[in-house]
Amino acid sequence: MNSDSADTHDKTAKREEKIRAEQARLFFRQLPLSTIVGYIAAIIYTISFRQETDNLVLLSLLVFLSITTAVSLWLYRCFKQHELDNKKTVQLCQYNVVVLFFSALVWSILLCWVYDPNVPQNAYFIMFSCIGFLVGAAPLLSNFSPSYLVYAPTFSTPLILTWVTGDNTQYQMIGVLVFAVLILMLFFSYWLNRTWRNSINLQFDNLDLVESLQIQKNAADQANMAKSKFLAAASHDLRQPLHALSLFTAVLDEAVEQPKIRHVVGQITMSVKALESLFNALLDISKLDAGVLKPEKKPFELQAMFTKLANDYGAQAREKGIDLVWPRCSHTLFTDANLLEQILRNYISNAIRYTNSGRVEISCDSDDSTSIKINVTDTGMGISKQEQQAIFDEFYQLGNPERERSKGLGLGLAIVQRTANLLGHPISVQSTFGKGSTFSIRVSRSTAKATADIPPLDSHININPVGTIKPVILVIDDEMSVRQGTQALLELWGCEVLTASDKAEALTKLKQENQIPDGIIADYRLxxxxxxxxxxxxxxxxxxxxxxxxxxxxxxxSNRLLEINKSGFQVLHKPVATLKLRTFIDHIRIQQNAFQA
Structure with a gap:
């Protein structure tokens, strides 16, 4: 026997063992009720016939039935203690089959003892009792196949022989009738048993299917985790040189004056920004998955956001010959304005990208008093019904099999969906292939007055960019190229820079220089x-x-992003935009000016 056949044989044997054990469990679960009902019936029969026969015999039979009933209930108690043990459960059920044999035998003796052939009513009563027991026991004892096979013949055979061997033709016909019922119920019991087996087998098939699906799900989850780990590792390793490159490019941009060289520097800067776009999109996905982003909801005027977006996207639309239509509205919304703006930017940039002629219209539907539905409608290529859900998957793009970078990365709508879920705002899409699409988001209204806009932290504050105040900045990074690039850029901005590769070197250098830094710029992973x-x-x-x-x-x-977020320090992600780094330095200068004043 080869290994495959042996494995198949082992699986079949194990499945058979599990099915038989489950049949035994079904048998035991109905055992207390059927046993107690049978014992009550025995008491009723004993009382009913106490005046027609020897009471001592009846009492003896009742005592014996009491013993078998007690043993059955004791076996049931043992079963409850070992219910999860397949072999023990089957073994206990086999013991109970032996108890059923003696119980059926006592019942048969009892009915034969009270049978009186000289009283027709008695004979018919015994006949109906016998048939009733055969029919009633079939559904109760058929779960475990030996049970009914032992019980029914043991119970009915003495009575059948009594009737068939008698001289009365009518009683002989009763014996034949009961025998026919016995055969019929044996077949019925067999059919019930097969039905139970098939049902149990199907149940185990379903459990195996669920287990298989769970294994596949776990494999998919592990693959997804592996992907995330790969992206995290690759992102960190690729961001290091990209961050250094952006720093040196910024130094060149500020230091070089020749037009031709500045043109080359501009081309380099564009390429660096394209890489930054990819990494930032991946970062946004990871931050949303990690739960790092916490919405800061407050009232704001929607029109102010529309004005800003119109200024940002107007030129891009005019360049493609597209009409960009904006509404005039006075709605005050309650949400995180920055995250909502990110969603609308994705909607609008996609609409312009996939529309070659016609218009892109932004509109607001105020069909209820609690929310506003913001729509971005285009007359572009449209989306087929089959793809309308897939477009929210990561890296899924329409009409870009060659993955042309100018058409985006396929992460925008995945970010939209995660951001909308974070905000608790439902999004939707309606589209007709070849005619255009409408992307929508429903946002809650605000009854409170909008708060004044506060300039974001990364807005450029150019306070004494060089001047007489030279802040001391400590740069800690284990990459020499990053330290050198950061130092060159900060020195151009009029800073005194100390560099170190780790914590120990930083502490040593501060002691040697006898200085306290005005600010620290540190890489997270050293x-x-x-x-x-x-x-x-x-x-x-x-x-x-x-x-x-x-x-x-x-x-x-995700785990590292959560750890960084818990620190409470300001965080920038590589490659760092020069403007954001400059903002950090300018805020230090603001503090120095305030201190000197």
Whole structure:
């Protein structure tokens, strides 16, 4: 026998064992009721015939039935203690078959004892009792096939022989009738047993299918985790040189004046920004999956957002010859304005990208008093019904099999769906292939007055960019190229820069220079399992004061993003936009100016 045949044989044997054990469990679950009902029937028969026969015999038979009933209930108790043990359950059920044999035998003796051939009513009563027991026991004892096969013949055979061997033709016909019922009920019991077996087998097939699906789901989850780990590792490793490249490009952009060289620097900057776009999209997906983003909902005027978006996308629409239509509205909404703006930007940029002629119209439906439905409608290529759900999957793109970068990355709508779920705002799409699409989001109204807009932290504040104040900035990064690029850029901005590769070197250098930094810029992942957060805490403790600190990271791993977020420090993600880095420096200068004043 080869290994495949042996495996198949083992699986079949195990399945048969499980089916038989489940049949035994079904048998035991109805055992207490059927046993007690049978014992009550015996008491009734004993009382009914006490004046027509020897009471001592009847009492003896009742005592014996009491014993078999007690043994059956004891076996049921043992079953409850070992219900999960297949072999023990089957073994207990086999013991109960032996008890059923003696119980059926006592019942048969009891009915034969009270049978009186000289009283026709008695004979018919015994006949109907016999048939009733045969019919009633079939559904109760057919779960476990030996049970009814032992019980029915043992119970009815003595009575059948009594009737058939008698001289009375009428009683002989009764014997034949009961025998026919016996045969019929044996076949019926067999059919019931097969039905139960098939049902149990189907149940196990379903359980195996569920287990198989669970295994496949676990495999898919593991593959997804592996993908996330790969993206996290690849992202960090690729962001390091890209971050350094963006720093050196920024230095060139500020230092070079020759037009031809500045043109080349501009082309390099465009390529760097294209890579930044990909990494930032991946980062947005990871941040949403990690639960790092926390919505900050507050009232705001929708018209102000529309005005900003119209300014940003107007030129792009005019360049393609598309009419970009905006509504005039006075709605006040309650949500996170920045996240809603991100959703609308994805909607609008996609609408312009996939519309070659016609118009893109933004509209608002105020069909109820609690919410506003914002629609972005285009006259573009449209989306087939089969693809309308798939477009929200990661990296799914319409009409871009060659993955042309100018047509996007296929992450925009995946980010939209996650962001909308985070905000609790339903989104929808309606589209006719070849005619256009409408993407919508429903946002809650606000009854409160909109708060004044606060300039974002990364807005450029150019306070004394060089001047006489030279903030001391400590840069901690284990990549030499990143340290050199950051140092060159900060020195161009008029900073005094100290660099270190880890926490120990940073503390040593501060002692050697006898300086307290005005700000710290630290990479999150350093050598030997160190983190920038640990380094910043150590420097705060060493200097006995807290200074502004910035964590820079290339990680997109969900767990690390959560850890960084818990630190409370400002976080920028590689490759860092020059404007955001400059903003951090300018805020330090603001603090210095305030302190000197």
């Amino acid at each position: 050598r030997e399992q160190q983190t920038g957060v640990d380094a910043i805490y150590a420097i705060h403790k060493e200097c006995n004061q807290e200074m502004p600190a910035l964590i820079i990271t290339g990680d997109i791993d």
